[in-house]
Amino acid sequence: MRLVVVGTSGSGKTTMARALSGALGIPQIELDAINWQPGWYDLATHEPQEFIRRVAVAAAGEAWVMDGNYTKAREAHWTRATGFVWMDTPRRVVMRQVIWRSFSRAVTKRELWPGSGNKELFRKWLEKEHPIRWAWDTWATNRARYSAMFSTGVFEGRPAYRVSNARQAKRLVARLAAEQALAGLPIRPPAGILSIAPSE
8 A cells, every 4th residue: 555645734644644654554754854854955946856766766665655745756656656645634723733833843852854953943933934834825725736636536546535634534544454454465563754865
């Protein structure tokens, strides 16, 4: 099973991907972890071909759940996906989640992605690219785009699941785990977030 989880910033993509990874026993691949290099170097912007290459390497695996939007890398992983999960979280919930996430990260000063050294800083909250502003500014656009793609429940012949709240998320995780069990696929301990090395 290879699942792509999308939705606006703060919609719960990574949390959903983590739950699916644990229930299905497949690796979680966070596109932000591939993109954001030490010093907040934005690989997708400055080295797009290298970013796409790393996403393609990650997507070459036989099973995974990958969360993130990054439309420029879509051909590298969407073509490999067996299904899609759209986190259609209401705007008020998105804003509550993204503000709390940013606050807790800034207070704890924890590293966001292992080896990156990148941490949340309060002084960056007003910047246009910060997740709080990004979530507010892009929520409607993202919702319209994904609604057009996934509203029928099928995208290019593959299932597309819409998740709007925590109850639906739990049900979908249980459903996909049951489907995997019925198909006789082994459930292995998740390998964690995959790290993709630079090309030689």
